[in-house]
Amino acid sequence: MNLRRKFWQDLALYLITTFGAAVMVFPFLWMVSTSLKQHAYVIENPPRLLPPDPTLENFVKAWAANNFQLYFRNSLIVAIITTSFAVLFPAMVAYAFARFEFPGKEIIFYALLLTLMIPGLTLIIPQFLLAKALHLRNSLWGLIIVYTATFIPLNSFLLRGFFEGLPRELEEAVLIDGGGYLTIFLRIVLPLSKPALATVAIFSFLFSWDEYVWSLTAIDDVSKRTLPVAIALFQGQHGTEWGLVFAASLIAAIPVVAVFVSMQRYFMSGLTSGAFKG
Amino acid sequence: MLSVKPRTRLALTAYAFLLPGLALFATFMIYPLLKALQMSLYEWSIFPGRESSYVGLANYAQAFRDPIVTLAFRNTLLYMAITVPGQMVLAMIAALLLNSIVRGRVFFRGLYYLPVITSWVIVSLLFKYLFEWPNGLINYLLVNVFHLIAEPVQWLYQPSTALVAIMALGIWKGIGWSMVICLAALQTIPPQLYEVASIDGANAWHRFWKITLPLLRPTVVFTLVMLVIGAFNVFISVALITGGRPQHKTEVVLTYMYHQAFDFLDFGYGAALSYLLAGLILVLSFLQLKVLRRPQELY
Numbered sequence: 093m094n095l096r097r098k099f100w101q102d103l104a105l106y107l108i109t110t111f112g113a114a115v116m117v118f119p120f121l122w123m124v125s126t127s128l129k130q131h132a133y134v135i136e137n138p139p140r141l142l143p144p145d146p147t148l149e150n151f152v153k154a155w156a157a158n159n160f161q162l163y164f165r166n167s168l169i170v171a172i173i174t175t176s177f178a179v180l181f182p183a184m185v186a187y188a189f190a191r192f193e194f195p196g197k198e199i200i201f202y203a204l205l206l207t208l209m210i211p212g213l214t215l216i217i218p219q220f221l222l223a224k225a226l227h228l229r230n231s232l233w234g235l236i237i238v239y240t241a242t243f244i245p246l247n248s249f250l251l252r253g254f255f256e257g258l259p260r261e262l263e264e265a266v267l268i269d270g271g272g273y274l275t276i277f278l279r280i281v282l283p284l285s286k287p288a289l290a291t292v293a294i295f296s297f298l299f300s301w302d303e304y305v306w307s308l309t310a311i312d313d314v315s316k317r318t319l320p321v322a323i324a325l326f327q328g329q330h331g332t333e334w335g336l337v338f339a340a341s342l343i344a345a346i347p348v349v350a351v352f353v354s355m356q357r358y359f360m361s362g363l364t365s366g367a368f369k370g
Numbered sequence: 371m372l373s374v375k376p377r378t379r380l381a382l383t384a385y386a387f388l389l390p391g392l393a394l395f396a397t398f399m400i401y402p403l404l405k406a407l408q409m410s411l412y413e414w415s416i417f418p419g420r421e422s423s424y425v426g427l428a429n430y431a432q433a434f435r436d437p438i439v440t441l442a443f444r445n446t447l448l449y450m451a452i453t454v455p456g457q458m459v460l461a462m463i464a465a466l467l468l469n470s471i472v473r474g475r476v477f478f479r480g481l482y483y484l485p486v487i488t489s490w491v492i493v494s495l496l497f498k499y500l501f502e503w504p505n506g507l508i509n510y511l512l513v514n515v516f517h518l519i520a521e522p523v524q525w526l527y528q529p530s531t532a533l534v535a536i537m538a539l540g541i542w543k544g545i546g547w548s549m550v551i552c553l554a555a556l557q558t559i560p561p562q563l564y565e566v567a568s569i570d571g572a573n574a575w576h577r578f579w580k581i582t583l584p585l586l587r588p589t590v591v592f593t594l595v596m597l598v599i600g601a602f603n604v605f606i607s608v609a610l611i612t613g614g615r616p617q618h619k620t621e622v623v624l625t626y627m628y629h630q631a632f633d634f635l636d637f638g639y640g641a642a643l644s645y646l647l648a649g650l651i652l653v654l655s656f657l658q659l660k661v662l663r664r665p666q667e668l669y
Binding site: 102105106108109112113115116117119120122123126135136137138139181182184185187188192193194195200203204206207209210211212213214215216217218219220221222237238240241242244245248273277298301302304305309320323324327334337338341344345348349352353356360 | 377380381383384385387388390391392394395397398399400401402403405406409464467468470471474476478479480481482483484485487488489490491492493495496497498499500504505507510514542545546550554599602603605606610624627628631632637640641644645647648651652655
């Protein structure tokens with residue numbers, strides 16, 4: 093192809109791609125800008141993208157506001173414990189599916205598959221009654237247990253696909269040496285599956301960090317609230333204090349962005365491998 | 371242990387591995403799934419000790435008579451009909467663009483993916499702010515910058531325009547996800563195919579329709595099925611942006627279900643509504659796979 097034509101074609105491609113990216117990112121820039129504005133500038137018309145006299149006041153205020161640090165801590169506890177359960181238990185399920193034959197395998201498989209298609213909210217009324225009966229309401233454990241259960245099907249499928257691709261020779265060697273299946277699982281399968289486990293861990297962490305509806309439903313006790321609920325309620329109460337709302341939102345988004353940026357590779361590979369396995 | 375047959379012993383080992391995960395799954399997923407079905411057949415009493423009465427299909431019959439349910443289903447279907455093709459087409463264009471640029475692909479992919487990783491709560495509040503009246507950014511752009519309309523629109527206070535804002539959010543937030551999946555599939559297509567086609571005189575348009583799209587078919591089908599399921603799950607954006615207002619006109623199935631269950635404490639009716647939605651999703655997913663997948667693609 094003619095070089096000059098190639099140059100213009102590339103330029104056009106980059107311009108369109110950049111325009112698309114701008115549309116995707118601009119709302120976030122607007123959010124950041126608003127969070128840096130003093131209140132008087134937030135409601136000003138015409139609005140300005142670059143905040144005059146930018147200030148971190150909103151961030152300081154949000155961080156120091158009632159219970160914000162407590163909510164941040166609650167969210168972190170829930171997300172971390174959920175992530176470890178939502179990796180370990182599905183890994184065990186996936187190992188059983190990848191390496192063993194047992195009665196009921198097929199029906200369990202279809203039960204897992206079925207729940208992937210049904211809206212999570214279909215279950216929320218009985219889950220609410222169950223949490224009440226088991227004294228899991230107003231407890232972070234109520235969140236952790238339900239989030240973990242939610243993740244069993246998806247994570248088991250993702251990991252099963254990965255485990256099936258692992259070579260069996262090492263595992264057979266362990267058996268010949270007199271080791272058991274637990275040794276195989278802990279010493280061979282898990283260490284060889286770090287990329288897949290990382291992918292599953294990232295998705296589980298992000299989901300439990302951001303989850304809103306179950307947290308809203310299961311928790312009434314103010315001191316047990318998580319960040320997404322706190323932020324939504326805060327906006328409901330302080331309708332026009334957008335600078336403060338977005339400062340709080342941005343603080344809440346920091347762990348998400350940190351995980352995403354540092355682990356983008358695992359993240360994307362997980363997404364696409366899940367896609368191709370169906 | 372010696373008396374146990376090896377096959378039985380292997381099965382027992384498997385169950386030991388399954389136990390913690392499946393116990394949680396059975397208790398907090400399968401039991402609620404069946405319980406919800408049972409509840410949907412009852413006038414469910416929320417007071418302990420008071421009997422719930424079996425009412426057969428009365429809750430479902432009520433749903434078919436309830437004009438807000440009709441509206442909520444219509445809004446949900448409309449949301450699906452607009453956001454699914456919107457996401458799919460824009461994601462495909464974005465994937466083709468990213469696939470044809472060499473430098474900065476990972477960077478741009480990250481930017482397009484940003485809305486996907488941001489929580490629904492945050493982006494819903496963000497769109498609520500953007501579509502505010504009279505001083506929201508969207509109104510400012512339309513009135514003062516592009517001069518497309520004379521007066522600021524009360525986007526979130528009228529049913530049709532509020533749904534526009536909610537659907538715009540749905541599309542904007544979802545593009546990155548479908549794009550990443552399409553992009554990965556595009557990268558598996560051998561470039562030789564395009565070279566041969568070019569030699570035969572096929573232009574870019576033909577190459578897309580005759581090579582790219584047929585090869586991407588399984589990916590597109592998968593993505594469509596997932597997007598349809600996702601669209602029926604629309605909840606947080608509606609709950610936070612309009613809350614179904616004004617007068618339940620912007621209600622979707624799940625917001626109305628939640629409203630019935632946790633504001634009016636009509637658990638039986640709420641369960642029936644969620645089962646209607648789940649049934650619709652299962653039927654539609656099945657039909658899509660049946661119609662869109664060719665027989666040889668049963669993987």
